[in-house]
Amino acid sequence: MTALPPLRAWPRRTVAVPAALAAAVFLAGCAPVVTQPQAVAEAAPVATPCPKDLAPIARCLSGQDSAGAYYFIAMPQQWNGHLVLHAHGGPALGAPRMERAVEDLERWSIMVRAGYAWAGSTFRQGGVGVRAAAEDTERLRKIFVQQVARPQRTILHGQSWGASVAAKGAEMFQATAGGQRPYDAVLLTSGVLAGGTRSYDFRTDLRVVYQYLCNNHPRPTEAAYPLNIGLPRDAAMTQADLAARVNECLALNRPAAERTPEQQRKVKTIVDVIRIPASSIQGHMNWATFHYRDVVQHRTGGASPFGNRGVQYKGSPDDAALNAAVLRYRADPAAVARFAQDTDLGGRIPVPVLTVKGVEDPTAFVELDAAFKATMEQGGSAARLVQTFTQHHTHSYLSDPTYPALMSALLRWVDEGVKPTPEGIAAQCPAFEAQFGKGCAFLPAYLPAALNTRVADRDRP
Incomplete structure (x- = not known):
């Protein structure tokens, strides 16, 4: 050398x-x-x-x-x-x-x-x-x-x-x-x-697919809110709270061999549909929760610039069922314009x-x-x-x-x-x-x- x-x-x-x-x-x-x-x-x-x-x-x-x-x-x-x-x-x-x-x-x-x-x-x-x-x-x-x-x-x-x-x-x-x-x-x-208007699309997809599989963010007993806002303004959830929910459903805190067959199936579905490794799921869920709230509450006037209308999800055991049941959101046009002005490149x-x-x-x-x-x-x-x-x-x-x-x-x-x-x-x-x-x-x-x-x-x- x-x-x-x-x-x-x-x-x-x-x-x-x-x-x-x-x-x-x-x-x-x-x-x-x-x-x-x-x-x-x-x-x-x-x-x-x-x-x-x-x-x-x-x-x-x-x-x-x-x-x-x-x-x-x-x-x-x-x-x-x-x-x-x-x-x-x-x-x-x-x-x-x-x-x-x-x-x-x-x-x-x-x-x-x-x-x-x-x-x-x-x-x-x-x-x-x-x-x-x-x-x-x-x-x-x-x-x-x-x-x-x-x-x-x-x-x-x-x-x-x-x-x-x-x-x-x-x-x-x-x-x-x-x-x-x-x-x-x-x-x-x-x-x-x-x-910003395109780089984070997959995190919106992660959030809705996760909810389809796990239904605990939010739970059925909690007040519903649009997932594309991340969290409501006054929500008290912490990253530790979110990690507990994710592990409750997916057991990401355990080796894959120690997960139940149902947990393994759900993790594989996320990996195959969203195309991220299992090791990244928690980090991207954090972003789609807390950073989305920051964007909506502090950058785009309370409306969400994130949406998934028109997406056809692929890679699950039953794509037809997933696409029929997954929650759909429309990005707010004014929010998209504000977010683009701050984050998109020319x-x-x-x-x-x-x-x-x-x-x-x-x-x-x-x-x-x-x-x-x-x-x-x-x-x-x-x-x-x-x-x-x-x-x-x-x-x-x-x-x-x-x-x-x-x-x-x-x-x-x-x-x-x-x-x-x-x-x-x-x-x-x-x-x-x-x-x-x-x-x-x-x-x-x-x-x-x-x-x-x-x-x-x-x-x-």
Whole structure:
């Protein structure tokens, strides 16, 4: 294997002006409209102990921005001059916590170990608010530039749900007052990239099929409500409560061999119809319950943007019985429009975009990337998109050498105009294993099928 060249130290250039500008950019429909930002003073970040694994090689800073989001910054001692601006996945519900930013840095320490500065925001609010999260990410970029250092290149990195935040941010923020683009390129990893109005359809399907099989969420003795709202506003259910109900019906907390034949049949029906592994059922049920409530109550005015009218479910022991009995819901047109304005993408990104996803990702289906490609084509940005796929079956993290290999290819595209290919990235990745360990698993010939081959089409407003 070929050893990597030593990382270049990049001179740190601090900016004397202590105030950062807060972003105030919105979109009308899908077209980016840039408004003049208002000047807001930002407190300087403070020196903070780095996570244990990074302490020998980096210095860290943290703070809370003017909108209430916490953030964490790591500067490697041998800085290569580039910034990775991170948009985290999830999203979490509830108030932001500094611990979240620390956890993100620990997960993505590979970026710092590879020589990149790293900055991540908790976002100012919990829940499924994509535009707000993109604004918080841009605000952190300005804090970094104004008060820490001026990077040579800034790569906007979005992971999972955060990939939609990064893609949306790249559409929203395309020019600063000085005429320079805020982001030089975008890296989207394990992304949820079909927009909110399509990416979550399968969770609606899961919710109604689960209820058909289990009839305990809600129970017959409880007040009925439309399943596509997640939960009523005042429901006191917790994740532990929901897990107890799911295990009551499916026994997911037990090995498959210890489930009753009836429980095994029901689990298999969900796996075959919804096309998710049994290990993912609980997580997706959480999302279809608590995150759906967040969307309906806080994003779409009390109406649901989720529906399943027109879906023909397949894969059960008796599809005719399932389709005849499963509950059906119509997505509210106004709610769909509001949710689309916040979460759907227009495909108009003016800088290089590189994506990666494991073909067996149990959380963000690989077919979502086919939908994203179509969006980029429709938005006129197809020439600025390269998609890669790996044989990993995980979602939250693929492998250490995967990400430096992608970053190297992306920066060469930016700096030299050499557009990468999946074949080239696959060939270059093993060189990074010498420094970061084994883990390259690119599948350069892989192309995902259309999203509707995985998640059934439905009637839409």
